[in-house]
Amino acid sequence: MAAETAARLRKRLWRRPPAVIGAVVVLLFVVLALAAPWIATSDPQRSDYGKIRKAPTAANPFGTDDLGRDIFSRVVWGTRISMQAGVFSILLAIAIGVPAGLTSGYRRGVTDQLIMRLTDAWLAFPFLILAIGLVTIMGASLTNATIAIGLAATPTYIRLTRGLVLSTQEEEYVQAARAMGAGGLRTILRHILPNIASALLVQATVSIPAAIIAEAILSFLGLGVQPPTPSWGTMLNTAQQFLETAPWMAWWPGLAIFALTLSFNLAGDGLRDLLDPKDY
Amino acid sequence: MLEFLIRRVAISVVTLFVISLIVFTGVRMIPGDPARVMGGTDADAAGLAEIRQKYGLDDPIPLQYLRWIGLALRGDLGESIRTRESVVWTVGRKLPITIELACLSLLVAVAIAIPAGVFSAVRRNTAWDFLVNALSLCGLSVPSFWLGIMLILLLSVRLHWLPASGFVPPWESPLANLERMIMPAFVLGAGLAAVLMRQTRNSMIEILGADYIRTAWSKGLAGRAVIFRHAFRNGLIPVVTILGLQTGALMGGAVVTEQIFVVPGFGRLIVEAVFTRDYPLVQGVVLVTASTYVLVNLLVDLSYSVLNPRIRIGGAAGGG
Numbered sequence: 294m295a296a297e298t299a300a301r302l303r304k305r306l307w308r309r310p311p312a313v314i315g316a317v318v319v320l321l322f323v324v325l326a327l328a329a330p331w332i333a334t335s336d337p338q339r340s341d342y343g344k345i346r347k348a349p350t351a352a353n354p355f356g357t358d359d360l361g362r363d364i365f366s367r368v369v370w371g372t373r374i375s376m377q378a379g380v381f382s383i384l385l386a387i388a389i390g391v392p393a394g395l396t397s398g399y400r401r402g403v404t405d406q407l408i409m410r411l412t413d414a415w416l417a418f419p420f421l422i423l424a425i426g427l428v429t430i431m432g433a434s435l436t437n438a439t440i441a442i443g444l445a446a447t448p449t450y451i452r453l454t455r456g457l458v459l460s461t462q463e464e465e466y467v468q469a470a471r472a473m474g475a476g477g478l479r480t481i482l483r484h485i486l487p488n489i490a491s492a493l494l495v496q497a498t499v500s501i502p503a504a505i506i507a508e509a510i511l512s513f514l515g516l517g518v519q520p521p522t523p524s525w526g527t528m529l530n531t532a533q534q535f536l537e538t539a540p541w542m543a544w545w546p547g548l549a550i551f552a553l554t555l556s557f558n559l560a561g562d563g564l565r566d567l568l569d570p571k572d573y
Numbered sequence: 574m575l576e577f578l579i580r581r582v583a584i585s586v587v588t589l590f591v592i593s594l595i596v597f598t599g600v601r602m603i604p605g606d607p608a609r610v611m612g613g614t615d616a617d618a619a620g621l622a623e624i625r626q627k628y629g630l631d632d633p634i635p636l637q638y639l640r641w642i643g644l645a646l647r648g649d650l651g652e653s654i655r656t657r658e659s660v661v662w663t664v665g666r667k668l669p670i671t672i673e674l675a676c677l678s679l680l681v682a683v684a685i686a687i688p689a690g691v692f693s694a695v696r697r698n699t700a701w702d703f704l705v706n707a708l709s710l711c712g713l714s715v716p717s718f719w720l721g722i723m724l725i726l727l728l729s730v731r732l733h734w735l736p737a738s739g740f741v742p743p744w745e746s747p748l749a750n751l752e753r754m755i756m757p758a759f760v761l762g763a764g765l766a767a768v769l770m771r772q773t774r775n776s777m778i779e780i781l782g783a784d785y786i787r788t789a790w791s792k793g794l795a796g797r798a799v800i801f802r803h804a805f806r807n808g809l810i811p812v813v814t815i816l817g818l819q820t821g822a823l824m825g826g827a828v829v830t831e832q833i834f835v836v837p838g839f840g841r842l843i844v845e846a847v848f849t850r851d852y853p854l855v856q857g858v859v860l861v862t863a864s865t866y867v868l869v870n871l872l873v874d875l876s877y878s879v880l881n882p883r884i885r886i887g888g889a890a891g892g893g
Contacts, residue, residue, distance in 0.1 A: 413584070414591035417863040417870075421825030422843065426859050429847045430603050506716045510829050513718055514844055533722055533833070536730050543726065547719030555714035562710075 312563020318556035326372040333366035337523045346539040356541040367523035374524045378439045378508035379501045385443030394454025415448040428516045438517035442507045457489035491568040498561030502554035585871045592863045600856045650857035660857035671838035681762030690773025712767025721760040721833040738835035757834040761826045772815045777808045817873030
């Protein structure tokens with residue numbers, strides 16, 4: 294039975310080559326982030342004043358920047374920052390949003406109204422402006438940018454979870470569990486949560502690339518990662534001053550963000566099709 | 574209908590109240606003594622006490638909130654620490670520039686997305702459909718600020734077709750204004766176009782499969798009439814919702830876009846305010862942004878009832 298399901302999943306997966314490519318590229322970026330010290334062997338922070346703003350060569354395949362640093366190394370190390378910010382911020386959003394949404398959807402009444410009005414207000418702040426505001430309060434750093442992005446993404450998860458709980462509650466198996474005397478917490482953990490997990494997972498594949506872009510934007514504005522730590526956003530900020538003389542400084546970090554977010558979106562689309570039995 | 578209106582307006586008022594609480598608390602959470610920020614580094618103890626007295630910083634927090642919100646309701650958001658100009662005036666001066674940018678990018682987005690979305694729904698599962706989908710996915714994934722930098726690189730640095738940055742008021746020279754706004758508008762509109770394209774395609778596909786469309790076809794109506802008179806109008810409803818929800822994204826996107834193209838609008842204002850630690854300005858800008866979002870979405874919800882009368886009933890019975 295399990296083997297049969299796996300085979301069917303595999304078959305459905307292979308019918309969507311873009312999704313497979315997306316997933317593979319995301320995995321490649323994960324490997325890049327983990328193995329940065331072995332892949333980018335030259336120090337991403339070492340300046341070489343003899344090699345300032347040199348076009349790509351064999352020794353520096355992506356060229357060098359305004360301080361003579363190897364752009365390839367900086368892009369590879371930047372993967373770590375982006376992945377960290379993208380994944381941890383969304384984990385934070387899930388850690389706060391899902392319990393809040395479960396409570397709101399399951400308890401209804403005053404608790405629900407309170408949580409939902411707060412969520413409405415929270416959602417009214419544009420994602421980026423909220424993140425900028427929070428960074429202002431907390432100070433500019435990678436950790437604070439990650440927390441700010443996570444908090445800004447939280448209301449989406451509260452709303453989504455609440456909506457899913459409301460629709461799942463009407464299902465017969467949940468009603469049956471309740472009728473058999475299952476308590477609130479048990480119903481939520483054993484019956485509701487597993488059934489909404491896949492929808493949350495799909496949402497995460499949409500949120501993570503958005504969070505990665507948000508981190509790059511905050512760093513680009515000078516509100517995230519601080520120099521000389523290599524981050525794609527700060528690299529693009531510097532690159533903007535040298536567009537006429539060293540355009541390659543702008544190509545690679547941007548291309549890296551684009552490739553990573555595109556792959557996440559492709560993989561996410563595939564995952565949604567895979568988990569949504571309606572489209573079978 | 575009336576019940577729906579009242580309920581919807583009431584929810585918006587509550588939301589605005591909670592927003593004001595969040596903004597007020599947020600600014601109070603900023604580390605440091607506001608009196609010292611206002612007084613500057615050379616203020617002595619007496620000077621600080623005077624500032625505290627003047628702005629009521631020693632009063633209980635709830636009282637401070639009431640005074641702040643009272644003034645805000647009368648259109649007084651305090652004054653900028655840096656320029657001493659009133660926050661409302663500063664925002665009022667910058668906002669039109671961003672509104673122009675937002676309207677132009679909306680225009681760009683709608684002009685690209687609606688025809689492309691309808692076309693790909695009508696030609697579902699053809700190469701055209703695939704192309705539209707691929708474009709929309711790229712639009713969703715491309716970081717807007719990188720797209721902006723690449724456009725400057727191509728159109729300004731390489732081809733010298735358009736100026737890379739700056740702003741000319743439209744009343745001085747409409748052409749020079751457009752020349753400088755077209756790239757930022759495209760960059761800001763690209764992401765929105767991608768979202769709209771998907772939404773238009775999906776809702777058109779759903780509508781084209783509906784019974785009343787089949788009836789229209791079987792009545793022998795011409796293809797164009799069915800698509801535009803019957804399907805398009807209903808297919809537009811979810812698109813309008815998305816437009817409302819995307820207002821926030823537009824305002825957030827304006828921050829980055831204006832930074833890249835050096836457009837002196839609302840978005841640049843907020844970044845400047847953050848960097849100069851101009852808290853009254855940050856507070857005012859964030860409050861205005863969030864309130865705008867709530868009001869736009871209220872208008873969107875109310876406009877449903879114009880587009881589709883059925884929603885009035887559903888909206889009144891349901892709700893959250």
